[in-house]
Amino acid sequence: MLRLEKLYKSYQLGNSKFEVLKGIDLNIKPGEFVSIMGSSGSGKSTLLNILGILDNYDEGWYYLNGQLIDKKLTQTKAAQLRSRFLGFVFQSFNLLAFKNAVENVALPLYYQKVSRKERNKIAEEYLDKVGLLDWKNHLPSELSGGQKQRIAIARSLISQPKVIFADEPTGALDSNTSADIMKIFREVNNQGITVVVVTHEDDISRMTDRVIKLKDGIILNEDSPAIEIIAPNPELPTPN
Amino acid sequence: MILERDNWQEIFATIKKNKLRTFLTCMGVGWGIFMLVIMLGAGNGLKHGILNDFAGTATNSFFMWAQKTSKSYKGMKPGRNFNFNNADAMALGQLDEIGVLSPQNSLGDYDGSNNVTRGIKVGAFQVRGSYPNISKIEYIKLAKGRFLNELDIKEKRKICIIGPRVREVLFKKDEETIGQYIKVNGIYFKVVGEMITTGNGEQAREQSSRIQIPFSTFQNAFNYGDVIGWFSISSKAGMPCSVTEEKVMSVLKDRHKIALEDNLALGHWNMETEFVKLNGLFAGIEGLIWFVGIGTLIAGVIGISNIMLIIVKERTKEIGVKRAIGATPYDVITQIMLESVFLTAIAGIIGLWVSILLLEGLDNLIGRDAPMFQNPTVDISVAIKALIILIVAGAFAGLIPARKASAVNPVEALRSE
Numbered sequence: 115m116l117r118l119e120k121l122y123k124s125y126q127l128g129n130s131k132f133e134v135l136k137g138i139d140l141n142i143k144p145g146e147f148v149s150i151m152g153s154s155g156s157g158k159s160t161l162l163n164i165l166g167i168l169d170n171y172d173e174g175w176y177y178l179n180g181q182l183i184d185k186k187l188t189q190t191k192a193a194q195l196r197s198r199f200l201g202f203v204f205q206s207f208n209l210l211a212f213k214n215a216v217e218n219v220a221l222p223l224y225y226q227k228v229s230r231k232e233r234n235k236i237a238e239e240y241l242d243k244v245g246l247l248d249w250k251n252h253l254p255s256e257l258s259g260g261q262k263q264r265i266a267i268a269r270s271l272i273s274q275p276k277v278i279f280a281d282e283p284t285g286a287l288d289s290n291t292s293a294d295i296m297k298i299f300r301e302v303n304n305q306g307i308t309v310v311v312v313t314h315e316d317d318i319s320r321m322t323d324r325v326i327k328l329k330d331g332i333i334l335n336e337d338s339p340a341i342e343i344i345a346p347n348p349e350l351p352t353p354n
Numbered sequence: 355m356i357l358e359r360d361n362w363q364e365i366f367a368t369i370k371k372n373k374l375r376t377f378l379t380c381m382g383v384g385w386g387i388f389m390l391v392i393m394l395g396a397g398n399g400l401k402h403g404i405l406n407d408f409a410g411t412a413t414n415s416f417f418m419w420a421q422k423t424s425k426s427y428k429g430m431k432p433g434r435n436f437n438f439n440n441a442d443a444m445a446l447g448q449l450d451e452i453g454v455l456s457p458q459n460s461l462g463d464y465d466g467s468n469n470v471t472r473g474i475k476v477g478a479f480q481v482r483g484s485y486p487n488i489s490k491i492e493y494i495k496l497a498k499g500r501f502l503n504e505l506d507i508k509e510k511r512k513i514c515i516i517g518p519r520v521r522e523v524l525f526k527k528d529e530e531t532i533g534q535y536i537k538v539n540g541i542y543f544k545v546v547g548e549m550i551t552t553g554n555g556e557q558a559r560e561q562s563s564r565i566q567i568p569f570s571t572f573q574n575a576f577n578y579g580d581v582i583g584w585f586s587i588s589s590k591a592g593m594p595c596s597v598t599e600e601k602v603m604s605v606l607k608d609r610h611k612i613a614l615e616d617n618l619a620l621g622h623w624n625m626e627t628e629f630v631k632l633n634g635l636f637a638g639i640e641g642l643i644w645f646v647g648i649g650t651l652i653a654g655v656i657g658i659s660n661i662m663l664i665i666v667k668e669r670t671k672e673i674g675v676k677r678a679i680g681a682t683p684y685d686v687i688t689q690i691m692l693e694s695v696f697l698t699a700i701a702g703i704i705g706l707w708v709s710i711l712l713l714e715g716l717d718n719l720i721g722r723d724a725p726m727f728q729n730p731t732v733d734i735s736v737a738i739k740a741l742i743i744l745i746v747a748g749a750f751a752g753l754i755p756a757r758k759a760s761a762v763n764p765v766e767a768l769r770s771e
Contacts, residue, residue, distance in 0.1 A: 168678060168764045189760070190682045197680030204768065208675040212367030217360070224360055225680040269679065 121174030152328035201270030260291035380701030382654030390647025391709035399730025419584035483572020499547030595626035662755035674767025683760035694752025702744035
């Protein structure tokens with residue numbers, strides 16, 4: 115589903131170049147439930163952004179569902195791919211304050227030009243799936259953290275993505291609520307959707323099927339049987 | 355997309371969140387369009403007021419009268435007096451360039467000595483001998499009765515049509531005028547019609563104190579022989595007045611043995627030239643008003659643009675979220691542009707509405723008879739132009755912020771607080 119080969123990413127900080135990802139090779143299969151772990155600055159958020167086509171990369175190859183994601187992909191094309199294949203869940207929920215629960219969930223369909231009536235109907239189904247149908251007319255300010263995150267999950271699911279990316283989805287929640295949210299991700303995964311969770315919490319990563327540990331821009335294969343380093347493809351040219 | 359409720363929900367949410375800021379920003383545009391329309395209305399008021407002086411006369415007409423020659427010609431010295439005569443009228447009647455030719459004579463004046471009496475009532479009025487066709491050059495409106503006709507000319511009838519001031523001086527308030535007699539320089543004339551004035555100012559005053567009698571009667575009754583005081587002439591449709599004027603002057607100079615280069619022998623007044631000059635002046639004023647008005651409007655639009663930049667900055671994270679869930683740069687641009695055009699249009703429409711209301715009020719207040727300033731309103735085309743300008747200005751105001759918003763890096767946007 116997601117395949118990275120010798121992927122490099124660096125940022126220019128003043129006059130110096132800061133290498134964030136240093137030749138990442140990674141393969142996440144369809145239907146996997148994966149967590150990416152690493153300390154602050156390890157490059158896990160950058161990796162997630164590249165996987166989510168929110169950011170581009172410098173060198174290497176990225177295949178999404180077998181399709182090469184070009185390094186110089188246009189913003190419009192990236193938006194279309196995100197809309198078609200990917201769903202996002204953020205630590206701070208990122209719900210739009212002026213939209214109620216059902217409108218927030220329906221938002222991705224708005225960008226797919228689905229009519230308001232139709233998208234709200236679908237959104238209600240997804241709200242029901244996360245157990246918040248009764249809260250459909252409430253604004254985010256009237257909801258708890260856990261409820262907001264469930265709405266964010268419903269929003270990420272509404273366009274029937276193949277992959278859900280969750281960036282520290284439980285970072286702003288208490289442990290019980292976190293467990294609930296991870297349970298929802300498990301249910302989502304059980305429906306065949308690939309789930310990639312970025313976290314720095316061991317408790318959360320333990321709830322996933324595979325843990326990918328990152329340190330200083332490279333994937334570690336130490337102290338975790340779940341780590342996978344795939345062999346570089348000899349047919350591909352070596353990146354500069 | 356534009357009519358989508360979600361777009362408007364977002365716009366109104368922003369406005370609601372920053373009511374005062376939105377109001378103050380919109381004031382700039384509202385004020386700009388208000389000033390533009392008020393200035394255009396005032397310009398129109400001035401234009402209508404001044405051009406109304408022309409309202410009583412066809413704008414393609416000119417007048418010509420005899421003066422003294424200023425140059426020697428064929429053995430005759432300069433300073434020679436001469437008069438136009440009936441034969442001149444016959445000669446001019448042959449010219450194709452002339453639409454209406456109306457010889458005229460007059461005696462007395464409203465500020466001269468008393469020349470008209472009725473019983474014990476006396477007054478000083480201008481008595482004018484005209485042809486019926488004068489009504490095609492000077493717009494003559496009748497309050498009652500009739501105007502001159504060809505039979506009056508043919509039979510040299512002693513009839514007259516009187517102006518409002520003449521009626522006021524010589525008749526009682528509710529007294530019937532038609533069929534009554536007035537005495538002009540000792541000769542009785544029967545009143546057959548009453549005129550009302552057109553235009554305003556000096557011209558209206560003159561018109562009000564005028565007594566029109568048949569031209570032939572005038573020449574006969576007041577011993578004018580075949581003398582003509584002046585010609586009132588209008589050009590044929592499509593023929594410039596200046597061309598006809600030149601032709602008429604050439605014929606009259608030839609007939610009265612006046613040097614071609616003698617520019618003082620014939621007095622003339624060309625309505626069209628004056629009208630064109632004034633129209634040019636008002637076009638200049640209107641251009642200046644648009645320039646200043648648009649400048650004011652631009653200042654307001656810059657305010658909108660500025661505030662839209664702030665809005666984009668404030669909503670960076672929101673834009674990032676939208677981009678992450680599938681919004682294309684076009685979606686982001688459309689939203690910001692729509693917001694900008696909406697704010698500009700609403701502010702502008704309010705400004706437009708208030709200014710039109712004010713102009714209408716002013717118009718009602720000063721009425722249509724005020725000298726120099728009348729009907730200070732703008733027509734619908736100006737309102738439409740202003741609206742188009744507003745929408746274009748709004749789009750321009752939103753362009754830079756929208757491009758900035760679409761260029762927001764989703765990663766950076768999601769990180770921002």
